[in-house]
Every structure is written in structure tokens, then in C-alpha cells.
Amino acid sequence: MERGAGGSGQGGSQFALEQRWMRLALRLARLGCGRTHPNPRVGAVAVRDGEIVARGVHLHFGGPHAEAALIAGAPAGSLTGATLIINLEPCSHKGKTPPCAPAIVRAGFRRVVAAIEDPNPQVAGSGFACLRAAGLQVESGLLARAARTLNAPFLWHQATGRALLTAKIASSLDGRLAAGDGSSRWITGPHARERVARWRAECDALLIGRGTLLTDRPRLTARPRRDPLRALRRELPQAAAAWPHQPVRIVVDSRCRVAAEGVGDSLTVSPTGGPWVVACGARAPQARIRALEERGIRCWRLPEAGGGAGVDLHALARRCAAEGLLDVVVEGGATLTTALFRAGLVGRLRLFLAGILLGGARSWCGDLGVTTLTGRLGLTITRQERVGPDILIHALSPQAARLLGEEEPALPELELRGEGSRRGGT
Numbered sequence: 001m002e003r004g005a006g007g008s009g010q011g012g013s014q015f016a017l018e019q020r021w022m023r024l025a026l027r028l029a030r031l032g033c034g035r036t037h038p039n040p041r042v043g044a045v046a047v048r049d050g051e052i053v054a055r056g057v058h059l060h061f062g063g064p065h066a067e068a069a070l071i072a073g074a075p076a077g078s079l080t081g082a083t084l085i086i087n088l089e090p091c092s093h094k095g096k097t098p099p100c101a102p103a104i105v106r107a108g109f110r111r112v113v114a115a116i117e118d119p120n121p122q123v124a125g126s127g128f129a130c131l132r133a134a135g136l137q138v139e140s141g142l143l144a145r146a147a148r149t150l151n152a153p154f155l156w157h158q159a160t161g162r163a164l165l166t167a168k169i170a171s172s173l174d175g176r177l178a179a180g181d182g183s184s185r186w187i188t189g190p191h192a193r194e195r196v197a198r199w200r201a202e203c204d205a206l207l208i209g210r211g212t213l214l215t216d217r218p219r220l221t222a223r224p225r226r227d228p229l230r231a232l233r234r235e236l237p238q239a240a241a242a243w244p245h246q247p248v249r250i251v252v253d254s255r256c257r258v259a260a261e262g263v264g265d266s267l268t269v270s271p272t273g274g275p276w277v278v279a280c281g282a283r284a285p286q287a288r289i290r291a292l293e294e295r296g297i298r299c300w301r302l303p304e305a306g307g308g309a310g311v312d313l314h315a316l317a318r319r320c321a322a323e324g325l326l327d328v329v330v331e332g333g334a335t336l337t338t339a340l341f342r343a344g345l346v347g348r349l350r351l352f353l354a355g356i357l358l359g360g361a362r363s364w365c366g367d368l369g370v371t372t373l374t375g376r377l378g379l380t381i382t383r384q385e386r387v388g389p390d391i392l393i394h395a396l397s398p399q400a401a402r403l404l405g406e407e408e409p410a411l412p413e414l415e416l417r418g419e420g421s422r423r424g425g426t
């Protein structure tokens with residue numbers, strides 16, 4: 001539950017300060033996007049006598065947790081009696097690193113303000129219990145909505161065992177994804193493309209269908225012009241070196257046909273892009289798989305969907321999660337996107353609408369099997385914004401909306417800074 005404002009006077013200004021510190025913790029946490037998976041994104045701030053005395057962030061999987069990084073970097077004695085502001089419940093179990101809750105107690109903190117509980121069954125309240133048992137004051141729920149949004153892939157994975165798939169669509173006002181000849185570059189303007197470049201730099205993997213690979217030959221690299229966290233990254237050299245992160249590039253191709261097709265710069269293994277993966281079906285010829293693997297491209301052999309409908313997409317979403325890839329952005333095309341919606345696998349939709357009409361038949365969404373209005377697929381629109389000349393609509397599937405507590409549209413002031421609650425886009 002979202003912690004409410006503390007009223008007027010001193011309590012209110014203390015609450016406003018804590019909100020500001022939690023926003024900083026969330027921005028710190030965002031530095032770990034694309035690098036911490038399958039761990040959550042976590043940032044922490046230590047405050048004493050109204051001043052920030054230390055900061056910490058979990059920067060990559062296997063590295064120190066945010067609390068441990070904060071404690072290690074804090075000036076001696078500065079944490080005694082301090083408050084820890086953190087976007088996720090501290091862990092209480094030993095994983096790749098020692099448990100954080102006992103370390104927080106030993107460091108001398110008096111109070112912990114968290115945004116959300118960690119649903120991981122190995123934590124799930126036991127971190128808070130450990131802190132309380134040691135006499136610390138613990139509160140949870142500050143900016144919970146923004147914290148859930150930031151860690152949506154982690155929360156989704158804990159709840160479903162699958163990767164969170166986000167469908168990104170660039171569409172004309174009449175819902176078309178491409179012109180009659182297949183051309184789709186560019187439907188949206190440069191502001192929208194910059195936004196997409198940032199999403200690429202912050203997600204774990206990109207997913208496309210074989211049709212898009214052949215038509216567009218995309219490089220699927222993250223090439224943002226601006227870093228929304230530049231100032232913060234400048235202060236943290238370890239984070240600066242990691243920008244921009246390059247996501248894993250996954251192509252769904254049931255028979256591994258791309259092994260034999262001319263795909264230009266696509267499927268070229270280079271240090272400037274993430275690894276390529278071809279997700280194929282059980283009947284993909286072994287010779288094609290070998291040919292791809294010899295070029296340094298991984299192949300995931302997955303079960304096939306019934307009726308020759310290609311790769312089993314549920315198996316694909318589970319395989320992504322098993323590989324530690326929880327935040328997967330689907331960049332088309334219509335055949336794959338429609339199949340993912342039909343299978344109930346799309347958790348989030350980010351739909352750009354450009355002020356153009358293309359006509360014709362290439363709608364971004366094909367047959368969903370909906371024959372009557374009562375059978376419609378309902379989505380919760382959580383936000384819409386202007387991005388340069390285009391409109392961006394954010395929507396969630398019913399399951400994702402419930403999980404993220406987003407059945408109602410978000411209030412702009414609770415959104416993460418730098419993620420577009422401003423008008424005019426990037």
C-alpha cells in the first residue's frame with residue numbers, strides 16, 4: 001500500500017524530504033537496469049540529521065547489494081542512529097553475497113524506510129522481521145507505486161516464473177505498422193526513437209520475429225544520444241563505464257531459416273552489440289543450428305506450438321527467465337506481437353501513435369480470436385504522454401495491472417523522474 005502524506009507542518013515536510021530521498025534511491029536503483037537481472041534493481045540512501053551521509057546501489061548481478069555498497073562506502077561512524085531509505089526490503093538470507101538485514105543492524109541504523117516488500121519467498125517479510133527484532137523502526141510503502149514500476153520485471157517473474165514481455169509498437173493513427181511495401185522506417189519521430197533507444201539500454205533483452213529481421217535487418221543495439229542519469233553516473237565511475245548497456249538480441253525463427261538468409265549486419269556478432277540468440281523449434285535442422293553456432297550465435301531449441309504455429313511462446317518466456325532475462329522488450333512485428341497477445345504473454349504495451357495515416361491491411365494487431373465485444377482483451381491505460389510530435393500510450397494487461405497495483409491511472413508526481421511525466425517527451 002502507498003504510504004500517505006504525513007499531513008501539514010513538521011510531519012508533512014519530513015514526509016516530503018523522505019519522498020525526495022526515496023526518489024534518489026529509485027534513481028540510483030535505475031543505474032542497475034539491464035545489469036542486475038535476475039536480481040532486482042535496488043538503490044539506498046543513508047540520512048542522519050536531515051543530511052545524506054552515504055549512498056549505495058546494486059550495480060550488477062553477483063556484485064554487492066545496495067545496502068552492502070552503502071555501508072562499505074560510508075564514512076566511519078556516520079551510520080550510527082541514521083535512517084536507511086531503500087526501494088526494496090533488505091534480504092535476510094545468504095545468496096551470492098551475505099544477508100543485508102544483519103549488516104544494517106551491525107552498522108548502527110536506527111530506522112529503515114522501504115518502498116516495497118521483497119516477494120522472493122526467501123525474503124518475503126523476513127528482512128523486516130530481522131530488523132524489527134533487533135529494535136529498528138521499520139516502515140514500508142513510501143513511493144511504492146514507482147518502486148513496483150521500476151522492478152516490474154522482477155515482481156512479474158516472482159509471480160509467474162516468466163519474463164515480463166513489453167510490446168513496443170510504432171503505429172500510424174490508423175493502427176498500421178508498415179506501409180503496403182513493408183517499409184516502416186520511420187513512422188515516429190526522433191524523440192520517440194530516442195525513447196526506444198533508452199528502453200533498449202535499460203532492458204535485459206530484445207525480441208523480434210524472423211519477418212522483422214528479414215524486412216528491417218535491425219541491429220538491435222542501444223544507441224541513446226542522452227543518458228537520463230548522466231549526472232548520477234558521473235559521480236559513480238563504476239556505473240559510468242556500464243553505459244549504455246547492450247541487451248541480448250533474440251530472434252524467433254522456428255526452422256532456423258535465418259542461417260541461410262542474407263540478413264546484412266543483423267546477426268553479426270560484434271563487441272558493440274549484445275549476444276544474438278535464435279529461438280527455434282524442436283524440428284529446426286541440426287545443420288542450420290550448427291552453422292549459426294559456428295558464427296557465435298546461440299540457439300535455444302524450444303518446444304513447438306500446436307498446429308505448426310511456430311515456437312511455443314510460453315516456453316520462450318520461461319526460457320528467457322531461466323536465462324536470467326526478465327525484462328524483455330518485443331520490437332515486432334505484427335505476427336509475433338499478435339501471437340504473444342493471444343497467448344496472454346504481453347504484460348506491458350508501449351504504443352507510439354504518429355500523426356500519419358497509412359491505410360492498407362498491415363495493422364499492428366492481427367486476429368486475436370475475439371469474435372464479439374464481450375470477448376475483448378482489456379488493457380489498463382496507465383499513462384499517455386506527448387513524445388515530440390507523437391503520442392505514447394502505456395498500458396498493462398489485467399494481470400500486470402493487478403500485480404503492480406495500477407488498476408487506476410498513476411499520478412504524475414509519483415512517477416520516476418526522467419521517465420517522461422514531463423510534457424514534450426525527451
Ligand SMILES: NC(=O)c1ccc[n+]([C@@H]2O[C@H](COP(=O)([O-])OP(=O)(O)OC[C@H]3O[C@@H](n4cnc5c(N)ncnc54)[C@H](OP(=O)(O)O)[C@@H]3O)[C@@H](O)[C@H]2O)c1
Pocket residue numbers: 168169170171177178182183184187208209210211212213215216252253254255257305309310311312313331332333334335336337339
Ligand atoms: N512499426 C513498428 O513498430 C515495427 C516493428 C517491427 C516490425 N515492423 C514491421 O513488421 C513487419 C514484419 O512483421 P511480420 O509480422 O511479417 O513478422 P514478425 O512478426 O517479425 O515475425 C513473424 C515470424 O516469427 C516466426 N515465429 C516463430 N514462432 C512464432 C510464433 N509462435 N508466433 C508467431 N511467429 C512466430 C515465424 O516465422 P517461422 O515460421 O519461420 O518461424 C513468423 O513468420 C515488417 O514490415 C516490419 O517493417 C514494424
